[in-house]
Structures are given as C-alpha cells and as structure tokens.
Amino acid sequence: MVTAAKVLVSAAVLGESFAQAIPAYGQERQGAPVYACARVSHSPIEINCFVYEPDCAVVFDINIKELGVDFEHGLKSGGIIIANTQKSLEELGVTTPVSKYGAVDAWTITDKILGRVPPNAAMLGALARTTEWVKIEHICQALMESMPGRKGVLNADAARAAYEQTRVITF
Amino acid sequence: MKEYPVIGQMLHNGLTTCEGCSMEIVARAMLDILGPRTVMLTPPSCSAILTGAGLETGWKVPSFMSNLEAVAAYASGISEAYAILGVEDVNVVGFAGDGGTVDIGLQALSGAVERGHRFIYVCYDNEAYMNTGIQRSGATPPGAWTTTTPSGKIGPKKDVVAMLAAQGIPYLATASAGFIEDFQRKVRKAKDIDGPAYIHVHAPCPTGWRFAPRQTVNMARLAVNSGLWPLFEITGHRFRLTYRPKQLLPVGEYFRSQGRFSSLDDSALDLVEKEARDSYERLLKRHEEENG
Amino acid sequence: MTGHKYMALDGNAAVALGAALCRVQVVAAYPITPQTPIVERLASEISSGKLKARYINAESEHSALCATIGASLTGARAFTATASAGLALMHEVTGVAAGTRLPIVMPVVNRALPSPWSLWCDHSDAMGERDQGWIQLFAQNAQEALDFIIISYRLAEDERVLLPVMPSLDGFFTSHTVQGVKVPDQELVDVFLPPYRRSKPYFDFNEPAAINPLTTPDVFTEAKRGHQVAMENVRKVLPEVFGLFAQHFKRAYSPITPYRIEDAEIILVCMGSMVGTVKHTVDLLRGQGLKVGLLKITAFRPFFKTEVRECLKYAERVAVIDRSAGLGSEGPLSLEVKAALYPDGPAVYSFSAGLGGRDVTPRTIEKIVKYTATHKSTQDPVWADLKGGVLD
Numbered sequence: 001m002v003t004a005a006k007v008l009v010s011a012a013v014l015g016e017s018f019a020q021a022i023p024a025y026g027q028e029r030q031g032a033p034v035y036a037c038a039r040v041s042h043s044p045i046e047i048n049c050f051v052y053e054p055d056c057a058v059v060f061d062i063n064i065k066e067l068g069v070d071f072e073h074g075l076k077s078g079g080i081i082i083a084n085t086q087k088s089l090e091e092l093g094v095t096t097p098v099s100k101y102g103a104v105d106a107w108t109i110t111d112k113i114l115g116r117v118p119p120n121a122a123m124l125g126a127l128a129r130t131t132e133w134v135k136i137e138h139i140c141q142a143l144m145e146s147m148p149g150r151k152g153v154l155n156a157d158a159a160r161a162a163y164e165q166t167r168v169i170t171f
Numbered sequence: 172m173k174e175y176p177v178i179g180q181m182l183h184n185g186l187t188t189c190e191g192c193s194m195e196i197v198a199r200a201m202l203d204i205l206g207p208r209t210v211m212l213t214p215p216s217c218s219a220i221l222t223g224a225g226l227e228t229g230w231k232v233p234s235f236m237s238n239l240e241a242v243a244a245y246a247s248g249i250s251e252a253y254a255i256l257g258v259e260d261v262n263v264v265g266f267a268g269d270g271g272t273v274d275i276g277l278q279a280l281s282g283a284v285e286r287g288h289r290f291i292y293v294c295y296d297n298e299a300y301m302n303t304g305i306q307r308s309g310a311t312p313p314g315a316w317t318t319t320t321p322s323g324k325i326g327p328k329k330d331v332v333a334m335l336a337a338q339g340i341p342y343l344a345t346a347s348a349g350f351i352e353d354f355q356r357k358v359r360k361a362k363d364i365d366g367p368a369y370i371h372v373h374a375p376c377p378t379g380w381r382f383a384p385r386q387t388v389n390m391a392r393l394a395v396n397s398g399l400w401p402l403f404e405i406t407g408h409r410f411r412l413t414y415r416p417k418q419l420l421p422v423g424e425y426f427r428s429q430g431r432f433s434s435l436d437d438s439a440l441d442l443v444e445k446e447a448r449d450s451y452e453r454l455l456k457r458h459e460e461e462n463g
Numbered sequence: 464m465t466g467h468k469y470m471a472l473d474g475n476a477a478v479a480l481g482a483a484l485c486r487v488q489v490v491a492a493y494p495i496t497p498q499t500p501i502v503e504r505l506a507s508e509i510s511s512g513k514l515k516a517r518y519i520n521a522e523s524e525h526s527a528l529c530a531t532i533g534a535s536l537t538g539a540r541a542f543t544a545t546a547s548a549g550l551a552l553m554h555e556v557t558g559v560a561a562g563t564r565l566p567i568v569m570p571v572v573n574r575a576l577p578s579p580w581s582l583w584c585d586h587s588d589a590m591g592e593r594d595q596g597w598i599q600l601f602a603q604n605a606q607e608a609l610d611f612i613i614i615s616y617r618l619a620e621d622e623r624v625l626l627p628v629m630p631s632l633d634g635f636f637t638s639h640t641v642q643g644v645k646v647p648d649q650e651l652v653d654v655f656l657p658p659y660r661r662s663k664p665y666f667d668f669n670e671p672a673a674i675n676p677l678t679t680p681d682v683f684t685e686a687k688r689g690h691q692v693a694m695e696n697v698r699k700v701l702p703e704v705f706g707l708f709a710q711h712f713k714r715a716y717s718p719i720t721p722y723r724i725e726d727a728e729i730i731l732v733c734m735g736s737m738v739g740t741v742k743h744t745v746d747l748l749r750g751q752g753l754k755v756g757l758l759k760i761t762a763f764r765p766f767f768k769t770e771v772r773e774c775l776k777y778a779e780r781v782a783v784i785d786r787s788a789g790l791g792s793e794g795p796l797s798l799e800v801k802a803a804l805y806p807d808g809p810a811v812y813s814f815s816a817g818l819g820g821r822d823v824t825p826r827t828i829e830k831i832v833k834y835t836a837t838h839k840s841t842q843d844p845v846w847a848d849l850k851g852g853v854l855d
Contacts, residue, residue: 006641010471013643019471020642025497025582025635047743048604048636048736049822142471210666215677225682228673233666235536235674237529238556244526248491248533248541249666251517255488256539261666279529282522 001060003146004120005036008127010142011134012040020045033064040133056080056131060106060123062092072096082130082166084119089169097171102130104166113158121155125162136163178203178351181231188220191377191384193348193391194295195221198266200351201293204358207232209262212246214239214271217302218295221266240275242267243283246290254289262362263290269310270300272371273331280331284340284367291361292369295348297376298328305379313443314435317379323434332371336405342368344404344413348375349391353402353413360406373400381430393425397444398451403458412458422447466712467645474605474637477644478544478570478630479504481612483514484652485568487542489534491519493527495549496582497634498572502544524549528556528569535565536674537666540616540659543567546634547574550588554595560627561596562690563675566619566659567627568612569597573735573786574634575819583820584634586735587787589763590795596690598628598697599764601734605644607761608632610714613652618704620659623696633786635820636736647712655711694765701762718762721774723749727756729835730775732800733784734760737816737823741784744828755832760796768803775804782812782835784823784847789815793844813844821848830854 005021012019021038037051053074062085064071075081075096082102083092089101106122114121121143128136139159144152179199188195194217202209211234213222221229222236237245242265250263267276272294280292299317300306307317309329316323335343342364346354354372361368375390377383382390394400395414399422402414422444426432435443472480479501482490490509492502508514517534521527527543534541545553550571560567571589575581589599598618602608608630615628632638665674678686701718709715722742724730731741738759748755758774775781781804785794792798797813804811812835817823827848834845834854846852 006471009641009643013469013471016469018643020640022636022640025639045642046739047825048640048739049824052824207671208668219677222673222676224677225679228671228676230673231671233668233671233674234676235533235665236676238559241526241529241556244521244529245533247519247521247526248489248530248535249537250533251491251519251530252489252534252537252539252541255515255517256537258537261668278522279526282526285522286520288519 001034001036001118001120004124005038007120007124007139007142007146008038008040008134010146011124011138014138014141015135017042017134018045020048022048022050024050033067033069054079056082058123058127059083060119062087065093080131082123082126084123099171100130101169101171102126102166104162106162109158109161109165113154113161121158122162125159126166128159129163129166130168136160181207182221182229183231186220186229188217189376189378189384191387192217193374193376193387194218194268194297196351196387197293197295197348197354197372197374200355201264201266201358202232204355205262205264205362208260209264210235210249212237212242212263212265214242214267214276215302216268216271217297218266218268219302237265239271241279242271242276243290243292244279246292247283247286247288250288250290265290265292267292267294268301269294269296269298270308273309273329277331281334281338284335284338284369287366289364289366290368291358292367294331294369294371295374296371297374297379299376299379301376301379314432314439316431316434335369339408340369341366342404342406344370345400345402346370346372347391347395347400347402348372349388349395350402350414357404357413360404379431382428386428390425390428393420393428396420397422397425398447399425401451401454403454410457410461412454415455419448419451466651467647470644470646471641472605472644472646473500473639473641474602474608474632475500475572475639476504477605477609478612478632479508480646481609482542482568483508484647484649485540485613485616485656486514486658488516488539489519489531489541490516490543491521491527491530491534491541492543493521493524493545493549495524495546497574497638498544498546498549498570500638501570501572505542524552525556528553528560531567531569532556532560532563532565535560535567536563538659538661538664541567542569544570544572546572547576547588551576551591554591557592557595557597559675562686564625564690564693565627566616566625568615568619569627569629570608570612571629571631572634572638573631581819582634584636584736585786585818585820586631589629589631590787592629593764593795596626596694597764598626598762600628600630600761601763602630602632602637603736603738603759604637605640605642606714607716608637609644609646610708610712610716613647613656614704614708614716616659617656617707618697618701621700621704622662624693624700626693626697631735633736645714651711655708697765698767716761718767719770719774720759720761722757722759724756724758724774724778726754728754728779729782729832730756730758730778731782731784731828731832732758732760732775732796734763734796735786737784737786740823740825741828744825747825748829748832753832753836763796763799766799766803771800771803772808775800776808778809780810780812780835781808782814782831784814784816784831786817787815788818788846789844797844810840812838812841814847815844816847823848827854
C-alpha cells in the first residue's frame with residue numbers, strides 16, 4: 001500500500017507533474033488495515049499534512065469494511081471510488097454521492113500474473129484508468145524502475161491488465 | 172657499564188606534571204619511537220597536562236584534547252580520514268589513563284577495536300582518577316584507599332586487557348614504567364600493525380599511591396618482579412611473556428612501601444600473593460605451550 | 464541540458480544524494496529512526512564504489528560525531544546524521560565540533576525527545592542544540608533538504624565562517640514523504656562546491672599545535688568571541704551562498720522568506736514542514752478576505768533578528784507556531800521573535816503545535832488565526848492542538 005503510493009508519485013513525476021505520498025509510519029502488524037495517502041497535482045504542492053478529505057478513495061480490500069473501517073470517511077461529495085471488487089456501489093453499501101466508480105478484480109489479475117502478493121500494481125492500473133490523473137505508461141515505467149528485472153516487467157503487466165479490465169461508471 | 176639512551180626529545184621540558192610522574196616518562200619514551208609524524212589524543216586527565224593549558228603545549232607533535240570517553244572514537248575518524256586522503260605514515264595515538272580507558276572510555280575503545288581501524292592506544296594505568304584528586308576507578312586494585320574508597324576498594328581490578336584479548340585485537344601488550352626498553356619494543360611493534368594496537372602500561376603515581384617521588388621506577392619494577400603485573404604481548408593469538416623474573420619477590424614490599432594499602436592486613440596480603448603466584452604460573456604455562 | 468534529473472524521492476534519499484553529490488569523504492554514523500535511511504543509502508553508495516569515502520559504523524551517536532570531528536580535523540569532508548535521542552547523546556561533543564570550528568554537516572531528522580518515547584516529529588531535539596554554536600537551517604521539503612546539504616558545505620567551508628551546520632528536516636513529514644525532487648548534475652555541484660582545502664591544516668607536522676586544549680580564563684572569552692564573530696559573519700555569507708546557489712541551480716532561498724505580508728494584519732511565523740501547510744492555509748483564508756501572511760524561518764541559528772523585525776513590524780499581530788513546547792516558558796521560536804520585536808513591535812501570540820508527530824492541519828492553523836484575531840492579548844503560550852485545550 002505504502003509502496004503503491006510511492007509508485008504513484010514516481011509515475012506523476014515521470015509525467016512532469018507534482019505529487020507527494022506521506023506514509024503513516026508506526027508499528028505495523030501483518031494483515032492489519034493499512035492506510036496511505038498521496039496528492040497529485042499539475043502545480044506545486046505546498047500543503048504537507050495527511051489527507052483528510054480525499055478526492056478519491058482506493059480500496060485495496062473491501063473486507064476492511066467488516067473490520068469496521070469506513071473507506072468513505074472524509075471522501076468529498078462528487079469524488080471517486082475505486083475498489084478491488086466486481087460488486088456494485090450499492091452492493092458495497094456506499095452512501096457518498098460519487099462522480100465515478102472504478103471496479104476491478106485485482107485479486108484475480110494479481111494471482112494470475114504475480115502470484116500471492118498484495119494487489120498494488122493492479123490497483124495502480126485501475127487508478128490510472130479511472131482517474132486519468134496519471135498515464136498508465138508512467139505507472140508501468142515507475143513499477144519497472146522500482147523493481148528491476150523480470151519482477152518489474154510482470155508488475156507492469158499486471159497494472160496494464162487491470163487498466164484494461166477496470167469497469168468505469170461515470171455518474 | 173651499560174649505556175642508556177637519552178629519552179624524551181619529543182616533549183618540551185618544564186612540564187607541570189607531579190614530581191616523580193611515571194606517565195610523563197611513558198609519554199617521552201613512546202614518542203621517541205613514534206617520531207614527529209604522530210597525532211596525539213589525550214582526554215581531560217593527567218596526560219592533558221602534556222597537551223597543555225592556555226597558549227602552551229608540551230608535545231612537539233600535533234595534539235587534540237578529546238572528551239574523556241571518546242579517545243578511541245576520535246582516533247577512528249582521524250585514522251579513516253587519513254586512509255581516504257592517502258596519508259599512510261601518520262601514527263594516530265590515543266594516550267589515556269585508566270579511568271578514561273576501563274570506565275567511561277570502554278565503549279568507544281571496544282567499538283574502535285572491533286571495527287579494526289589502524290591506531291595505537293596506550294593506557295597509562297595509575298589505578299585511580301588522579302587528575303581530579305585520587306578517586307576510585309575500575310582499575311583501582313582491591314583494598315586501595317582513594318578519596319571515594321576511604322576504607323579501601325571492595326572488588327577486583329577490572330581486566331580490560333583480557334576483554335580486548337577476547338575481542339581478538341591484532342596487537343595487545345602489557346608494559347611497565349619500570350621497563351622502558353620493553354615498552355619501547357612494544358610501541359615499535361604497535362606502530363607497524365595494520366589495525367588497532369593496545370598497550371596497557373602500569374604507571375605508579377607517588378601522589379595518589381602515597382610513596383616518595385624518587386621511588387616511582389622502583390615501585391613499577393616491584394610490581395612486575397612480584398608477579399603482580401606480568402609483562403606480555405599477544406600478537407594475533409600468540410601469547411608471549413616478554414620478561415620473566417628469575418624468582419618472584421614477596422608482594423609485601425610492594426604493598427608496604429605505599430600508603431594506600433593500610434586496609435590490607437598480612438593475611439590479606441598472603442591471599443594476594445597466592446593469587447599472583449597462581450596467575451603468573453598460568454601465564455608461564457601458556458607461554459611455554461605457545462612458544463615451545 | 465537541464466542540469467538536473469527530476470526524481471521521486473523522500474527527504475532522506477534526497478539528503479543522502481545531496482551528501483554523495485558533495486563527495487563527502489568520511490561518513491560516521493549510528494542508526495536511529497527516522498534518520499537511518501540516509502546512512503543506509505550512503506553506506507550502499509560507498510560499498511558499491513560509487514562514492515569514494517570511508518564509512519564508520521560507530522557504536523553510538525556520541526562516537527559517530529567524535530569520529531566525524533576527528534575526520535574533519537585531518538581536512539577530509541566529513542558527514543554524519545542523527546535524530547532525537549541520538550542528537551541528545553551527542554550534545555557534549557556538538558560543542559567540540561563548533562568550538563574547534565569544523566565544517567561538518569550533520570542533518571537532523573527531527574524527532575521528539577523522550578519522555579515519553581515517540582518516533583515522530585517535533586523540533587525538541589534540534590532546539591536542545593540551539594546554543595551550541597552550530598548553524599541551524601530548517602528545510603520545508605525534500606528539495607530543500609537536498610539543496611541545504613550542498614549549501615551547508617559551501618557555507619561551512621567558507622573561511623569567514625568555519626562552523627558546523629545542522630540542516631533539519633521533519634521526521635516522516637519530510638524524511639519519509641515521497642515527492643518530486645530536482646537532483647542536480649554532479650558537474651554543476653562540483654563547480655559550486657570545490658574540494659575542501661583548509662589554508663592552514665589543524666594537524667601540521669611542521670608547526671605542531673595543541674587543538675582544543677584546556678583554556679584558561681584569560682583566553683576563554685576571546686575564543687568564544689571568535690566563535691560569535693563567525694556566527695555574525697553567517698549573516699553576510701549565508702545570503703551570498705544562497706545567491707550563488709540560485710545562479711548555479713535556479714532555485715532561490717533566503718534566511719527568512721515572507722509570503723503575502725504586505726498588507727497582512729496577522730502574520731504567522733513558523734519553520735519546517737508545516738510551512739507548506741501554513742502557506743496553503745494563508746491562501747485559503749485570503750480567499751475568505753482575511754488579511755493573513757506568513758514568515759518562513761529557514762535560518763534559526765544565527766537568528767536573522769533585524770530582517771525578522773523588518774518583516775513583522777507593520778503587522779497588527781504576530782502568531783508564532785513552535786513545534787516544541789519550551790516547557791516552563793514558551794516555544795524557542797516565539798522567544799526569538801519577541802526579542803526581535805522588543806520593545807515596540809506588534810503583539811506576539813505564542814502557539815505550540817505538532818508535538819510528537821501530531822499532524823498540523825489547515826484546520827489547526829485556521830483556529831490559530833481566529834484565536835489571534837479575536838483575542839486582545841495572550842499571556843500564556845497556547846497549545847493549539849491540545850485535546851480539550853482552548854482551541855479544541
């Protein structure tokens with residue numbers, strides 16, 4: 001998750017945009033819910049604090065809802081939700097009015113191409129497709145730069161596959 | 172008649188050390204071997220008297236007054252910097268007392284030895300914090316009076332030589348202010364070691380030990396000849412006694428000619444003598460095993 | 464040729480790249496969160512042979528700085544980095560580095576000092592060193608963190624200065640925040656920062672001298688005065704170095720930087736990573752018609768008193784936000800600002816915020832502005848983000 005936020009910044013930088021990813025650093029437990037935030041902009045970013053009212057929420061695992069995590073918390077009305085699921089917004093129980101919804105089965109894509117690893121690359125592909133804030137080419141390049149060799153290429157493949165398979169609904 | 176070399180040309184005359192100071196003898200003897208391409212590090216201690224006060228200094232080589240616990244840490248940086256600058260002929264030397272070595276300076280010394288920098292560390296052991304006025308250190312021997320052990324120290328003298336041996340330091344030696352030629356041979360060896368070298372010098376202090384200043388060298392020789400301070404070196408892992416008294420003297424003369432051991436009665440001295448004998452026997456055995 | 468490469472880096476990586484670009488020759492360090500990635504990266508650059516330097520894995524921060532001092536005494540360009548308790552452990556020898564006038568650069572990744580234990584950002588560590596005679600710069604972001612390393616060596620090695628520099632970057636908010644950073648080309652840095660050469664070496668075998676000896680009362684005051692004069696010289700040399708840096712690298716810095724203060728009724732004063740958030744909030748509040756401005760402090764030591772006074776004297780009220788509490792008094796930055804404005808400046812309101820990593824948000828800053836606007840004066844420092852505090 002934190003890695004995904006860093007790759008997002010790298011992709012934005014490749015596109016000569018401005019971006020920042022502030023990790024919430026602490027003592028982490030494997031499998032516990034993780035939160036990371038990032039900002040992407042065409043102009044320099046001055047603000048340097050965590051994101052409390054995101055324009056977009058990316059849900060890597062919809063099961064966090066059962067753990068009591070409200071992924072809509074703070075999401076701006078008219079914002080964007082991207083989720084690792086094939087369920088509809090209604091099925092997810094989303095109540096915030098959104099402008100766009102991107103749905104992708106990132107587990108299946110990741111499993112097929114990368115094996116049992118977090119769906120970072122696939123969710124970045126879905127993010128590029130749904131928001132259009134960063135180019136998929138830059139996501140792929142950033143993934144390959146952060147992971148040299150075959151691992152990077154496969155991650156880029158996963159991102160591209162997710163980019164193509166993401167179902168985007170505009171409201 | 173045997174001719175003795177003139178020593179001490181690398182320090183100025185007129186230093187303000189105490190009358191009969193063995194640390195000064197050791198410093199002069201050491202620099203005669205090391206020569207002018209030497210950087211001296213002294214902590215705030217008796218040796219800082221050589222580094223000087225105000226606008227005066229005793230050394231005829233560059234020197235730096237380190238913090239008490241940090242002689243070996245400063246030496247690490249100087250040594251590595253000279254290495255990267257391509258300067259290969261400078262001796263980086265820490266010259267500290269027992270307090271700055273076995274107590275507060277032990278961590279920095281152990282760290283620097285473990286990292287393996289090329290430097291020489293000479294500890295002059297006068298068995299207490301003498302510069303601040305005779306307070307107990309880890310190297311104070313059992314029974315010794317100091318201003319902070321008014322009825323005699325309880326517990327043993329910390330054996331930092333054994334600690335460094337356990338670390339596998341490339342060159343390790345004991346020496347004595349009463350055996351200057353032996354000490355100088357050891358300094359010469361230390362100078363050529365490509366790594367850390369440590370020499371622990373027994374350095375009697377007339378002021379703190381309560382004996383007449385003219386007895387300094389005698390006192391040092393008594394300690395060695397009574398088996399209380401054996402002279403040896405460990406090169407790599409090879410142990411060698413560098414001086415073997417023909418016959419060990421009783422320890423009584425050493426203890427009774429100092430004012431600091433009045434808490435020890437004769438039965439205590441008997442015990443000390445037995446321990447010294449046993450310990451010396453073990454070293455002798457090891458010497459014979461390792462040197463045929 | 465652009466003269467740089469635009470890269471996604473966090474502040475720690477930016478600092479490490481900055482040090483490597485300065486061709487540091489000795490790095491002596493001890494790991495401590497959140498500084499560790501700086502020295503890890505340098506260790507890797509040295510180990511791979513990309514950076515020709517020696518790396519000393521010191522057994523404590525105290526020894527790390529001593530080794531750095533030792534290295535600098537030989538004339539090598541020396542570097543270390545630390546944070547929090549590590550800096551506190553070094554305290555005894557930060558005075559030695561400064562008093563012996565060594566051009567060491569030691570970034571501090573700001574982290575709260577215990578107790579209680581915290582991994583997270585505030586400025587209490589750096590503030591503990593404010594009177595030790597180091598130059599202290601506070602970086603706002605990763606770009607500044609990188610640039611300030613290069614600037615620091617140039618400044619420190621200037622013979623009018625010869626003082627160590629402690630560039631501070633906020634733990635996590637700068638050290639671990641990944642952002643776009645322009646990494647200058649090596650050739651450009653080489654021109655800006657030539658190899659370090661002292662006109663007179665410390666260890667001179669032809670003219671040996673004792674360095675840092677016991678100094679008697681008849682000399683001590685004059686030695687200290689020399690140190691203070693060097694500090695005063697920084698007021699002239701630092702703007703010069705910033706100017707030269709701008710010529711070479713097209714990025715302009717200043718010891719203090721005003722933002723929208725011309726007609727400001729309330730001016731906020733702060734330093735470190737919160738500067739960006741305050742700037743953002745100033746724009747928001749200006750949009751609502753509030754006449755608010757910002758004075759960013761980059762150089763905390765020396766403190767640019769006259770310049771600070773010039774920027775603040777026409778404001779009606781000044782709100783200083785410290786990222787340390789100044790227990791028993793008030794935040795150190797607030798005290799500096801009050802001293803600069805004495806005796807006839809505007810009213811100064813003292814706030815502390817962001818202790819132990821608490822996020823300083825636009826909401827907190829808005830509350831500070833509102834409090835300042837609506838209160839006649841404040842005697843006590845206000846803990847702006849205290850739960851149950853006056854602004855909660």
